[in-house]
Amino acid sequence: MHELSLMTNLLDDAVSAANGGPVCALRVRVGPLSGVVVEALRFAFEALAPGTAAEGARLDIEETAPSFHCPRCGADYSTPVGSYECPSCGSPGGELRGGHELELISIEVPDHV
Amino acid sequence: MCETCGCGDPHNHPHEHGHDHGHAHGHPPPVRTLDVRKSALELNQRLADQNRGWFRAKGLKVFNLLSSPGSGKTTLLERTLRDVPCAAAIVGDLQTENDAVRLRASGAQAIQITTGATCHLDAHMVAHALEKLEASGLDKLFIENVGNLVCPASYDLGEDRRVVLLSVTEGEDKPLKYPVIFLHADLVLVTKCDLAAAVGFDREKALAAIRQTAPKAQILEVSAKTGAGLDAWYAWLAG
Numbered sequence: 324m325h326e327l328s329l330m331t332n333l334l335d336d337a338v339s340a341a342n343g344g345p346v347c348a349l350r351v352r353v354g355p356l357s358g359v360v361v362e363a364l365r366f367a368f369e370a371l372a373p374g375t376a377a378e379g380a381r382l383d384i385e386e387t388a389p390s391f392h393c394p395r396c397g398a399d400y401s402t403p404v405g406s407y408e409c410p411s412c413g414s415p416g417g418e419l420r421g422g423h424e425l426e427l428i429s430i431e432v433p434d435h436v
Numbered sequence: 437m438c439e440t441c442g443c444g445d446p447h448n449h450p451h452e453h454g455h456d457h458g459h460a461h462g463h464p465p466p467v468r469t470l471d472v473r474k475s476a477l478e479l480n481q482r483l484a485d486q487n488r489g490w491f492r493a494k495g496l497k498v499f500n501l502l503s504s505p506g507s508g509k510t511t512l513l514e515r516t517l518r519d520v521p522c523a524a525a526i527v528g529d530l531q532t533e534n535d536a537v538r539l540r541a542s543g544a545q546a547i548q549i550t551t552g553a554t555c556h557l558d559a560h561m562v563a564h565a566l567e568k569l570e571a572s573g574l575d576k577l578f579i580e581n582v583g584n585l586v587c588p589a590s591y592d593l594g595e596d597r598r599v600v601l602l603s604v605t606e607g608e609d610k611p612l613k614y615p616v617i618f619l620h621a622d623l624v625l626v627t628k629c630d631l632a633a634a635v636g637f638d639r640e641k642a643l644a645a646i647r648q649t650a651p652k653a654q655i656l657e658v659s660a661k662t663g664a665g666l667d668a669w670y671a672w673l674a675g
């Protein structure tokens with residue numbers, strides 16, 4: 324559900340970064356801990372892009388994995404969602420460093436306009 | 437005009453396909469990449485930080501309560517507001533003032549947010565609810581989120597603590613199915629413990645699932661109906 328409102332924000336940011344010109348592509352980074360479903364995000368994009376400067380644009384989604392820093396042994400590690408134990412020392416879960424992002428990384432705009 | 441082949445319209449070439457001039461057909465025009473790096477939640481984050489500043493200024497400690505629909509958020513708050521002085525609540529639902537009406541019966545202030553179609557509270561809605569809150573004399577504010585184990589997880593409201601409720605009737609593996617909301621929990625409350633025997637609740641299995649998905653969280657077991665475990669909940673609130 325809330326993918327629609329989040330995609331609205333991403334599209335607004337893309338359109339304003341393009342400064343009045345067309346947007347050819349959006350690169351969006353989505354972490355599995357962001358709480359959004361990638362398919363729903365794509366669906367929202369298809370529904371919202373028509374009529375904006377990003378109509379017909381490509382949506383590139385970069386998916387990340389949860390990453391942690393272990394305060395006990397200092398390890399930096401990645402885990403699947405739902406089990407966050409440090410693989411080096413067995414500590415039950417470190418400081419979250421990545422995997423919760425939902426951001427517009429960049430856009431592509433035509434070069435010859 | 438297309439720089440590679442010189443045709444006037446890149447989408448309407450006057451020549452046959454299959455020709456060879458160094459690019460594919462329906463060719464995209466040359467593009468350049470602009471860095472943006474902006475979170476979809478940036479505005480929410482800004483408003484949440486504003487709320488947090490407001491809470492600090494008023495001396496309020498704020499708790500965001502999250503769970504699936506019907507896990508017992510309102511029932512717990514009805515009792516908590518009766519037992520804990522200087523507390524108020526903001527409650528979110530898609531429709532109806534029912535929960536705020538129930539909570540006001542405790543004598544405390546309760547402000548309803550009806551979100552319409554929105555499946556979570558966001559910092560902006562909370563900011564507007566705060567306009568209606570008489571904060572003097574308060575030191576605790578509970579925000580009962582919309583019953584939903586998915587979407588509310590993404591939205592910081594400016595709270596100090598996140599409390600996730602899991603009732604014994606909804607299945608021991610709920611945390612494994614909805615891990616994101618549990619990861620950010622400061623406290624997980626296992627609710628409706630009076631029903632545990634009736635539904636064959638597997639306590640060890642549930643606690644293991646919570647520990648696995650909510651490694652930072654403290655866990656307390658309560659029944660808002662019998663009052664079991666509520667002293668520990670009140671002590672946690674005061675801590």
Ligand SMILES: Nc1nc2c(ncn2[C@@H]2O[C@H](COP(=O)(O)OP(=O)(O)OP(=O)(O)O)[C@@H](O)[C@H]2O)c(=O)[nH]1
Nearest residue numbers: 504505506507508509510511583628631659660661
């Ligand atoms: N037996 C028992 N029933 C409970 C307990 N807490 C809540 N209930 C019942 O569970 C049902 C749902 O409780 P609510 O407090 O309305 O749940 P909620 O989480 O606020 O629900 P939403 O706001 O709709 O998401 C009601 O019928 C309550 O009476 C409890 O500790 N024991």
Ligand SMILES: [Mg+2]
Nearest residue numbers: 509510535580
């Ligand atoms: Mg309720």
Ligand SMILES: [Zn+2]
Nearest residue numbers: 324325555587
């Ligand atoms: Zn939603």
Ligand SMILES: [Zn+2]
Nearest residue numbers: 393396409412
């Ligand atoms: Zn470690």
